[in-house]
Amino acid sequence: MTAAPRTAHRTAMGAGDDLVRCPLMPTYGAPTVQFVRGEGAWLYDRDGRRYLDLLSGLAVTSLGHAHPAVADALAQQSRTLLHVSNLFGTEPGAQVAITLDRLLGGGGQVFFCNSGAEANEAAIKLARKWGGHGRYQVVSAYGSFHGRTLATLHATGQPSKWEAFQPLPEGFRHVAWDDLDALEAAIDDTVAAVLLEPVQGEGGVNPARAEYFRGVRRICDERGLLFMVDEVQTGLGRTGRWFGHQHFDVTPDVVTMAKALGNGVPIGACWARADVAAAFRPGDHATTYGGQPLATAAARAVLATMEAEDVPARAARAGRLLADRLGALPEVADVRGLGLLLAVELVGLDARDVASAALAAGLVVNAVTPTALRLAPSLLITDDEVDHAVEAIAALLTTTPRST
Numbered sequence: 001m002t003a004a005p006r007t008a009h010r011t012a013m014g015a016g017d018d019l020v021r022c023p024l025m026p027t028y029g030a031p032t033v034q035f036v037r038g039e040g041a042w043l044y045d046r047d048g049r050r051y052l053d054l055l056s057g058l059a060v061t062s063l064g065h066a067h068p069a070v071a072d073a074l075a076q077q078s079r080t081l082l083h084v085s086n087l088f089g090t091e092p093g094a095q096v097a098i099t100l101d102r103l104l105g106g107g108g109q110v111f112f113c114n115s116g117a118e119a120n121e122a123a124i125k126l127a128r129k130w131g132g133h134g135r136y137q138v139v140s141a142y143g144s145f146h147g148r149t150l151a152t153l154h155a156t157g158q159p160s161k162w163e164a165f166q167p168l169p170e171g172f173r174h175v176a177w178d179d180l181d182a183l184e185a186a187i188d189d190t191v192a193a194v195l196l197e198p199v200q201g202e203g204g205v206n207p208a209r210a211e212y213f214r215g216v217r218r219i220c221d222e223r224g225l226l227f228m229v230d231e232v233q234t235g236l237g238r239t240g241r242w243f244g245h246q247h248f249d250v251t252p253d254v255v256t257m258a259k260a261l262g263n264g265v266p267i268g269a270c271w272a273r274a275d276v277a278a279a280f281r282p283g284d285h286a287t288t289y290g291g292q293p294l295a296t297a298a299a300r301a302v303l304a305t306m307e308a309e310d311v312p313a314r315a316a317r318a319g320r321l322l323a324d325r326l327g328a329l330p331e332v333a334d335v336r337g338l339g340l341l342l343a344v345e346l347v348g349l350d351a352r353d354v355a356s357a358a359l360a361a362g363l364v365v366n367a368v369t370p371t372a373l374r375l376a377p378s379l380l381i382t383d384d385e386v387d388h389a390v391e392a393i394a395a396l397l398t399t400t401p402r403s404t
């Protein structure tokens, strides 16, 4: 059977004729807007309409769009050295590894890759190599999201997403989120590691409780397991700390990250305690582009800007402001999350209707569950932009038709 052409691409809002029948696989919903430019917290479509971006390309452009420090770093690096492969060393990658290790407390080593899923793949392979023969299982939580490659899909605790892709790689167990007894019960001699997000982002923006993370750390210590924390969505200032787990006063053995690290340039990283990282020997793991100078020059500029701007403190402050003001709206049941990774739980409204109406009104948000909007704006969002966001959302919540 032939798939229908994606004629649904054409919409009223800034989508051009070239989107009417573009030969893209139908893995994503039909796009409703074609953006051509961004600046700070704002996006512009091809008709010149502007939108306040409260999503940051799914928590990626944490410094806003077209940040000059990142743009300059890319331009300069592209004229200097783009790529040489991991057969050779380059300067920016080494510097980014040093900075990430410092932000994570030191004593670790970094493997660079190109995405969040690849960072988690590296962590999973490291856990297997570290665990040795017979000790290979990774335990993760229901409701989690760890990526779409076959292994990270199985680590993802959402069985509905597994269905069409069986058989998935072996070696994954899932337990109820926030349930230490369930975790204890899932551990036997075949388990090497536990993999958790500090805030389940795709699962609905559900922050872990500090007691849960501390309990997981204790169990991992008692049973000789690695505690691996997926900071792909939460890492690098988003939650009001450099890394989400730092809210809970635990020290993980492995941390993965991606998204904000390149502010839009694809790069991921897997950090591990040095004695754990030592399980990898030359030839055990690799990727052609991992740590290449173009991506790491961007990451170096991102990290330098984040440190200069103290983005964790800015995210904590702006997040409190947004949460307090949105939480006071009558159509909002509660606002949950950490820093600038927030879910706005709505009363009697379908979040998908509100997200569509928001786009039409010049505001980018997404429905992270049928009843909650996710907000993950630029960590450099200004107070005026917060005012604009709150006023626009308040207006939308009163004008969007109520779900029954």
Ligand SMILES: Cc1ncc(COP(=O)(O)O)c(C=O)c1O
Pocket: 058, 115, 116, 117, 118, 120, 145, 146, 147, 148, 197, 201, 202, 230, 231, 232, 233, 234, 258, 259
């Ligand atoms: C927590 C988490 N882990 C992993 C991933 C996968 O990252 P990527 O889409 O870059 O492969 C995501 C993506 O949303 C994520 O939120």
